[in-house]
Amino acid sequence: MTLGASGDFVLFVVSIVAGLLGALGGVGGGLVIVPVLTLVFGVDIHLAAGASIVSVIATSSGAAVAFLRDGWANIRIAMFLQIAAVIGAIVGALVAPAVPTQILLLTLGGVLLISVAMQLARLAEEPAADVHPAPDRFRLGGRYFSLRLRREIEYQPTRVGAGFGMMAIAGLVSGLLGIGSGALKVLAMDGLMRLPMKVSSATSNFMIGVTAAASVGIYVSRGYVDARLVAPVTLGILIGAISGARLLPRLTNRHVRLVFVPVLLLIALETLARGLGVNV
């Protein structure tokens, strides 16, 4: 798949915008670039996923540095759940070529909708609280310092089995579509395991690159990692995501961020419509 030299440049600029939009809208760049490549540029969805999965590794490895420094990521939870996510990702990447494009588009649109909804919920912001369920066999509990409450918050996960299952689904979706599935990972940790939001999102970001690495080898061997497509997309998303992360702390007014939500919502609806075979 190539669009010629000028097409390559257009793709590069579009990917910068996708990375920026993803970072400011609170979703991954992959979740934006896969539908754009597929719906706007007419790229085969597997090649789009192959390009996206590489960009996911790049942004995750870049972001992991900050999360390690902040100390919110729980490495034990990350590695424990990673087993489920990695197995899911391998299965997802293996079955992806056999899944009809319509189904992939519907899944993609669904994940986008969930991500946007979660972003809106997070803008409403919930108060942090100590959670004390039964002690856990896997020593998954931890503590973090809440800047807002100015004290250490202790936490223990609940429903570890359900979280593990949800993480396998997140991995499956990541392998199928070449996205990070950060929203589904956060849903598993924050929604099912009742971990604090900060811990959930930092741990999810820490995990994403490793999950992506589990399916990228299969994408390469299937011929879905086209260097001509991957180069502009990965560079663009990396530049966009880094700029977005720099810009984000300056956007103190959270309503500014609400500008990006309708754009993401539009992409989600368009993707779902195309998945249903409707040309909007």
Add this chain to the structure above:
Amino acid sequence: MTDRDLDRLMSVVLVIGVIISALLIALGFGASFVVGWTGSLTGATFSQVDPTDFSSLIERLAGLQPLAVVQAGLVVLIATPVIRVAVTAVGFWRERDTLYTAVTLAVLGLLVVSLVFFR
């Protein structure tokens, strides 16, 4: 080496990995505008011009084929999370945490299988 040092080492490894791969990808992408994706900056010619095929990478890299330079960047990029998991395993081992050393090695094993086995 303390845990803190290990975290710092891991951060440095990640940053260096991403920077090297981004530079290689940028270099290859830039060069593609000059000599085309399957051309050569040294004037060499290649039999392997399939953009999705990573074989004969060293030979094409020596001939500075833009495609190969990008692919080399991708190999470095894919290696960074694998190294991250390996360093994490070392960290748990040093803490004498056998449960999590095993868990992390299981993840590492699955990664290696997915990268080596399915081709």
